[in-house]
Amino acid sequence: MREGGQTSGHRKRLKDRFVKSSLEGFHDYEVLELLLMYAIPRRDVKPLAKKLLSEFKGLKGVFEAAPGRLEEVSGLGEASALLFALVKEAAAAYLSEEHLPARGSVCSPGDAVGCLRQAGHGDAEGLFTLYLNSKNEVLGVEKVERNDAALSPKSIIQKAFSHNARSIILVSAKAGKGAATKAEKAFAQELQEAVSSIDILLHDYIVAGSDGNFSARETGWLKRVTYS
Structure with a gap:
């Protein structure tokens, strides 16, 4: 017809x-x-x-x-x-x-949150992983689906290998206040322990909320690793 x-x-x-x-x-x-x-x-x-x-x-x-x-x-x-x-x-x-920073280095929690905006995730909520090279230049940004299979050190490490990443930063974007939950702290510490054994650095776990950015590295509950 x-x-x-x-x-x-x-x-x-x-x-x-x-x-x-x-x-x-x-x-x-x-x-x-x-x-x-x-x-x-x-x-x-x-x-x-x-x-x-x-x-x-x-x-x-x-x-x-x-x-x-x-x-x-x-x-x-x-x-x-x-x-x-x-x-x-x-x-x-x-x-x-296409909208990742032009090989700009991530030197602070603010830089990391800015990368989400430039990658098109500025208004999105959820957990995101930034994969960086040895110069802290962004290789990729991926959203982590919050289910038991995806939210594991193993899945994040596998993607780090696929990006050939030297380090990672996790950013939890929330609509409310920028404060980490007990579960987030436990997962970040578990991930840091896992990646340290394979020579990958977890630079930070950042909670980006309506009242600002909460950095695990700066507050001390994650082992301190410099961005440089």
């Missing part, structure tokens, strides 16, 4: 607008329309785009929803759900690679 002329013309106009001005002037539903065109080629997708925005409370909610949850929305199939997941992951990979 071929697209109707009205739908086909609308799609062409959206594409032409994007080619001319990127997403400038686009409504949120039009952004979703433009994406859905590539997963649903023969249907008017404007109603579906608006339904998604209503269901997930905006673009952020749509892109953060799990594919399985998206597929529960009537009219949206596996291809569309996977497309949204792909866009989110591709954007995260791009920001992680």
Whole structure:
């Protein structure tokens, strides 16, 4: 079945607008329309785009929803759900690679938190690992999923090897006050003990909160290792 002329013309106009001005002037539903065109080629997708925005409370909610949850929305199939997941992951990979500091050295807790912002994680909450070379230049920034399998010294050490890192810094970004919990302190101390046996340094465990940055190195509950 071929697209109707009205739908086909609308799609062409959206594409032409994007080619001319990127997403400038686009409504949120039009952004979703433009994406859905590539997963649903023969249907008017404007109603579906608006339904998604209503269901997930905006673009952020749509892109953060799990594919399985998206597929529960009537009219949206596996291809569309996977497309949204792909866009989110591709954007995260791009920001992680392209927006890291230009080999700037991390010399303080403030520098470490600044790296998260430059890597596109400025507003995100969670636990992040910065992987550094021998000059304390950032090799990569990765979010650690908070589950028993991922939150372990072994998984962080494996990624340190994959980055060929000489040292690491952990940053726990929180919406509330910047204070470490007992569990965070225990994990940081466990990690420092584990990496010390393989000649990798844990420079710091930083809690970045609304009231500032809390540094384990500066407060003394993590063995002091200089950034230099």
